[in-house]
Amino acid sequence: MPSAPLLSVEDLVVEYQTPSGPVRAVDAVSFVLERGEVLGLVGESGSGKSTVAQALARILGPPAIITGGRVLFEGNDVLAMTEDELRRFRWRKMSFVLQSAMNALSPVLTIGDQIIDVLVTHERTTTRAARERAAHLLELVGIDPARLASHPHELSGGMRQRVGIALALALDPPLVIMDEPTTALDVVVQHEVLSKIAELKEKLGLSVLFITHDMSIVSQFATRIGVLYAGRLVEMAPTRELFRAPRHPYTKGLLGSFVSIHGPRRRLAGIPGSPPDLRRLPAGCAFRARCAEATDRCATEAPVLRVIAEDHPTACHLVSP
Amino acid sequence: MSEPDRTPPLLEAQHLGKLYRVGGWLRPKHLRALHDASFTLGHREIVALVGESGSGKSTIARLCVRLEAPTSGRILLDGRDVLREERGRATLAYRRRVQMIFQDPFGSLNPARTIGQHLERPLRLHGKAKTRADLSARVHALLDTVGLVPAPEVAAKYPQELSGGQRQRVAIARALAVEPDLILADEPVSMLDVSIRADILNLMLDLKERRGISFLYITHDLASARYVADRMMVMYAGHIVESGPSDAILQSPQHPYTKLLLSAVPDLEGSFRRELPARSGAPALVDSPPGCPFAARCPDVTDVCRRETPRPVALDEGRVVRCHLYPEPSRTRSE
Ligand SMILES: Nc1ncnc2c1ncn2[C@@H]1O[C@H](COP(=O)(O)OP(=O)(O)OP(=O)(O)O)[C@@H](O)[C@H]1O
Ligand SMILES: Nc1ncnc2c1ncn2[C@@H]1O[C@H](COP(=O)(O)OP(=O)(O)OP(=O)(O)O)[C@@H](O)[C@H]1O
Ligand code: SF4
Ligand code: SF4
Ligand SMILES: [Mg+2]
Ligand SMILES: [Mg+2]
Numbered sequence: 167m168p169s170a171p172l173l174s175v176e177d178l179v180v181e182y183q184t185p186s187g188p189v190r191a192v193d194a195v196s197f198v199l200e201r202g203e204v205l206g207l208v209g210e211s212g213s214g215k216s217t218v219a220q221a222l223a224r225i226l227g228p229p230a231i232i233t234g235g236r237v238l239f240e241g242n243d244v245l246a247m248t249e250d251e252l253r254r255f256r257w258r259k260m261s262f263v264l265q266s267a268m269n270a271l272s273p274v275l276t277i278g279d280q281i282i283d284v285l286v287t288h289e290r291t292t293t294r295a296a297r298e299r300a301a302h303l304l305e306l307v308g309i310d311p312a313r314l315a316s317h318p319h320e321l322s323g324g325m326r327q328r329v330g331i332a333l334a335l336a337l338d339p340p341l342v343i344m345d346e347p348t349t350a351l352d353v354v355v356q357h358e359v360l361s362k363i364a365e366l367k368e369k370l371g372l373s374v375l376f377i378t379h380d381m382s383i384v385s386q387f388a389t390r391i392g393v394l395y396a397g398r399l400v401e402m403a404p405t406r407e408l409f410r411a412p413r414h415p416y417t418k419g420l421l422g423s424f425v426s427i428h429g430p431r432r433r434l435a436g437i438p439g440s441p442p443d444l445r446r447l448p449a450g451c452a453f454r455a456r457c458a459e460a461t462d463r464c465a466t467e468a469p470v471l472r473v474i475a476e477d478h479p480t481a482c483h484l485v486s487p
Numbered sequence: 488m489s490e491p492d493r494t495p496p497l498l499e500a501q502h503l504g505k506l507y508r509v510g511g512w513l514r515p516k517h518l519r520a521l522h523d524a525s526f527t528l529g530h531r532e533i534v535a536l537v538g539e540s541g542s543g544k545s546t547i548a549r550l551c552v553r554l555e556a557p558t559s560g561r562i563l564l565d566g567r568d569v570l571r572e573e574r575g576r577a578t579l580a581y582r583r584r585v586q587m588i589f590q591d592p593f594g595s596l597n598p599a600r601t602i603g604q605h606l607e608r609p610l611r612l613h614g615k616a617k618t619r620a621d622l623s624a625r626v627h628a629l630l631d632t633v634g635l636v637p638a639p640e641v642a643a644k645y646p647q648e649l650s651g652g653q654r655q656r657v658a659i660a661r662a663l664a665v666e667p668d669l670i671l672a673d674e675p676v677s678m679l680d681v682s683i684r685a686d687i688l689n690l691m692l693d694l695k696e697r698r699g700i701s702f703l704y705i706t707h708d709l710a711s712a713r714y715v716a717d718r719m720m721v722m723y724a725g726h727i728v729e730s731g732p733s734d735a736i737l738q739s740p741q742h743p744y745t746k747l748l749l750s751a752v753p754d755l756e757g758s759f760r761r762e763l764p765a766r767s768g769a770p771a772l773v774d775s776p777p778g779c780p781f782a783a784r785c786p787d788v789t790d791v792c793r794r795e796t797p798r799p800v801a802l803d804e805g806r807v808v809r810c811h812l813y814p815e816p817s818r819t820r821s822e
Contacts, residue, residue, distance in 0.1 A: 184648070186640075210680040211652025265651045265678070266593035309541075310769045320509060320518075323590040323674070324540030346651065349677040350590065352707050353751040355540045358767045360759065379652070379680040382752075386759035409755060423681040425710040427737050427752055434689060434714060436682025440634055 170241035172341060172373050173199040173222070173260075178235035180214075180221050183228070189444045191217040193397040194235070196471075201340070202367060204374040206388030206405070208381065208420065212441055214397040215377045216265050219345045222375070223262045224252055239341070257288055258337050265345040265377075267330030271318040277304070277329050278314030284336050303332040306362050308355050324350035331359060335366070343375045348383065360387055381424055385409055390477075393417050396442055396452040399471060403478040413480040415457050451483070459484055495566030496527035497669055497701050498551060498585070503560035505546050509773060518772045520546045522725045524560070525799070528669060533695055533702045535712035535733065538722030538748070541769070544705045545590055548671040551703070552587040553577035583613050586662040590673040590705075592654035596646035602630070602657050603642030609664040629660040634686055651678040659687065666698070673705045684708075688715050709752055713737055718805075721745050724770035724780035727799075731806030741808045743785045779811065787812060 180192035191214045199205045207215050220226040222237055224244060237244040239260060247255060264270050272280060281300040285291055291299075301311035307328035318326055327350045334342050348356045364387070366372045378384050384391055385405060392402040393414065401414040412418045419437040439456035442448060448455065451464045463483050471481040505521035521543040528534055536544050549555045551562060553569070553576060562569050569581065577585070589595040596605060606626045609615075616622040623642070630638035633656040646654055655678050662670050672691075676684045688711055694700040706712050712719055713733045720730040721742065729742040740746045747765045766784045778793040779785070785792065791811050800813045 182648070208680075211678070211683055212650045216650060266591075268591045269594035308767065308769050310771055312771070312773060315510065320507065322541040322545060328540070346678055350674060350707070351540050352538060352748065353709070353753065354748055354763065356707075357751045357753075357759070357763060364759065379678065381681070382754055385755050386753050420681065421755075423685060424755060425681075425714065426754060427710045427713055427749070431714065434685035436680075436685035440636055443637065443640075 170238065171198045172201045172203075172240060173375075174236075174238045175218075175222065176236045176238070178218065178221060178237065179233045180217050180226065180230055181233050182230050184445075187445055190447075191230075191397050191444060192221065195394070195397075195399050196235075197392055197399065197402065199341070199373055199375060201373055202371045203390065204364075204367065204376055204388045206384035206391040207375060207377045207394060208379065208384055208391060209394030210420075210437075210441060211379070213394045215394055216345050217397075218394070219262065219343050219375065219377055223256065223260060223343055225262070257284060257339065259339055260341045260343065261334040261337065261339045262343040263327075263330045263334045263345060263347045267347070268323050268326045268350060271326060271329060273318055276315055276317055277321070281314075281329075281333060281336060284333055288337055299336070300332075303336060304329075306335065307332045307359050322350075324352070324355065327351065328355075328359065331363075335363075338366075338370060338372075340371065341373045341375070343377075345377045346379070347376075348378075348380075356383070381420060393420070396447065397444065398452065398481065399479075400453070400482070401478075401480045402471075403475075407475070407478055411475075413474060413478070413485045414482050415459050415484075416453050494530075495563065497530045497532075497565065498528040499563040499566075500524055500526050500547075500551065501561040501563070503547070503550060503557045503562070505543070505550060505555070506558045516773050519725050519775060520772065521550070521557070522796075524727050526720060526727065526730065528701055528703055530668075531695055531699045531701060532718070533691060533704055533716045535716035535719045536703055536705045536722065537707065537709060537712055537719060538728075539724065539744075539770075540707075541724075541772075542722040543725045544722055545673055548587055548673050548703065548705060552585055552671050553581060554587070579612070582667075583665050584668045586665060586667040586670050588658050588662045588670065588672040588675045590677075592651060592658050592678065595658060596654055598645060598647055600645070601642065602635075602644050602646065602649070605646075605657060605661055606630070606642075606664055609661060613665045615665060625664075629664055632663065632690065633657075633660045634683055635660070652680070652683065655679060656683075656687070663694070667700065669701045669703070671703045671705075674707070675704075676711065677707065684711065691715050709737065709749070721748065724775075725772060726780055726809060727807075728781070728810065729806070729808045731802075732804060735804055735806060741802065741806065741813065742810050743787050743812075744781050747784075 176196050178195045181188040181190050221232055278300050282296040285296040304311045388405050390404050391408050392399050395416050401417045423436050442452050450466050451469050454460045454464045469481040469483050471479045473479045474485050474487045503524040507518045508515050509518045510516040550557050603626050606629055616625050626642055627638035630641050635641045635656050659675055676687050716733050719733040719736050720727050723744045729745045740749050770780050779797050782788050782792045797809045797811050799807045799809050800815050801807050
């Protein structure tokens with residue numbers, strides 16, 4: 167039997183119920199994540215990245231409703247799991263670093279107790295072995311193990327974020343979902359932490375869904391990248407290919423606004439316009455109002471995701487194989 | 488400079504230090520979060536504060552906005568010693584002049600209040616709006632400014648209905664509401680994509696030029712630091728190890744930590760597998776050994792580094808560095 171991919175997402179739809187009607191934050195998103203792969207998910211603020219991540223991990227509550235699609239982990243339907251099954255699944259099979267990791271730790275317990283808690287609840291282990299493992303995990307993310315005795319409010323923002331990463335790696339799960347895990351880290355610590363994760367990937371076959379807005383990080387860390395716009399995947403390709411030959415006008419805009427610390431200073435300009443209101447998406451392509459290449463067809467017909475080169479689907483009328 | 492400039496800087500920090508008690512009351516210890524930090528923030532100036540995670544950047548901001556008192560040192564606003572004149576927490580008048588944008592957008596908004604209410608509060612508190620209509624017009628204008636549109640709809644939402652980057656923009660709007668003279672912005676754009684980030688950075692430049700607002704811009708994004716800030720300060724383990732004009736620091740970093748930091752900046756082509764020019768390891772801030780805090784990792788370390796803590800040394804172009812590689816001129820003469 168050919169083994170099922172580690173994670174496969176099929177036509178996922180997520181809506182937030184609001185007084186003024188449903189907001190479709192994720193619309194028919196599909197992708198596959200293989201073992202040992204780092205899949206980057208990029209897209210602008212509000213495009214639905216965190217909603218995708220939380221849906222996969224089944225940590226979305228009301229007012230969010232998963233209204234369609236399937237999520238299969240090693241062939242098992244995650245969306246159909248009972249609370250009991252989820253308890254055994256989370257942390258051990260799939261763990262996550264929330265975008266709010268800085269704010270997600272319990273304020274009353276020490277860092278050490280929180281890591282040890284996760285270890286002893288999910289694994290047959292002694293407190294002593296757990297303590298050693300906790301110290302090791304802190305070192306992994308570049309924090310002095312003496313800080314196990316600290317409470318969250320005694321740590322800096324970036325240190326709390328790294329504790330979130332340490333927690334997610336605690337049980338060596340095959341898949342970790344990381345939602346903007348390095349926003350509070352300087353580039354040296356970021357480099358060191360991501361190198362350690364890359365090592366785990368080589369050694370243990372760890373897979374990562376890596377959500378970020380930082381194109382330089384994703385270019386170096388991800389093996390494949392998906393680009394989300396207004397809740398839809400508009401382009402997906404292996405990293406090198408995406409940077410060499412981006413096809414969707416939005417992706418081109420994203421890459422074009424990268425600034426280097428060297429070279430002449432130029433006026434920073436992003437992609438003009440703002441993202442569409444998800445409650446009243448225009449007919450046709452959601453990017454049309456901001457797209458310099460739009461044609462009449464874009465106003466009436468929504469582009470669908472089509473494979474335009476090997477392993478490189480794109481949703482744009484102008485792009486053909 | 489023949490004629491000394493008599494107007495004092497907007498804010499001046501002199502030898503600020505901060506110790507935190509840690510480790511329980513049985514065996515109390517001290518964590519040195521900040522050591523001998525001196526700097527100025529001028530009128531109509533943006534200064535970037537960059538450096539290691541855990542090095543004391545947020546601590547500096549918390550001290551300057553007077554959420555906490557320093558263990559040692561002075562803070563002068565327009566040349567007046569604010570900690571001596573008014574003890575305790577910041578007064579309303581102080582807060583009207585100095586505002587802070589907090590690092591964590593998930594922890595700094597109240598889930599029981601709408602976005603509109605978050606912005607109305609400072610406006611009302613500081614008497615910025617007379618009538619109800621005036622108030623909501625101001626709220627909408629603020630939301631527009633940070634790109635949260637359509638403003639009336641966003642104003643009616645609760646924080647948990649917003650994404651991370653959207654919350655960050657609410658925090659920025661809130662700091663702008665009272666039109667302060669100085670904003671201490673702690674990683675205000677860390678969750679924003681390049682496009683909106685560009686808008687916010689341009690907004691900062693605009694506010695500086697048109698309204699004369701100054702910023703202390705804390706960030707990990709060195710490219711954006713260079714873009715908005717004329718001057719830059721680099722921190723490591725509670726020390727400001729280097730400061731000076733942004734371009735000069737980025738083009739020719741002097742302190743070994745600054746060199747390490749710049750070597751780690753990712754670009755679109757580089758590989759992540761490259762080695763960095765220093766050992767890794769977190770500095771110990773509790774019971775820290777004497778000498779330079781970077782000594783355990785520094786490729787240029789010598790014996791004196793492990794004995795003596797380097798003091799700030801002024802180089803040309805307004806650069807200051809704290810490292811034994813740069814001898815103190817006045818001291819060598821007097822010795
Ligand atoms: N509880 C909620 N009720 C209504 N709308 C919501 C709710 N939570 C999120 N949304 C909306 O859903 C959209 C997607 O949000 P999401 O948090 O997934 O974005 P994101 O891509 O992670 O953005 P960021 O990069 O800023 O974190 C946003 O427009 C947001 O306003
Ligand atoms: N209330 C506190 N009690 C004890 N230690 C503290 C407290 N607040 C901060 N610290 C410590 O002081 C040091 C500096 O923290 P600070 O938050 O200023 O760092 P930072 O430079 O802002 O880091 P980051 O970039 O990760 O946010 C850290 O080691 C932190 O653990
Ligand atoms: S479909 Fe049309 S509007 Fe949409 S991205 Fe392509 S060219 Fe632009
Ligand atoms: S003082 Fe010594 S150890 Fe510290 S940065 Fe300079 S050379 Fe390195
Ligand atoms: Mg998000
Ligand atoms: Mg901080």
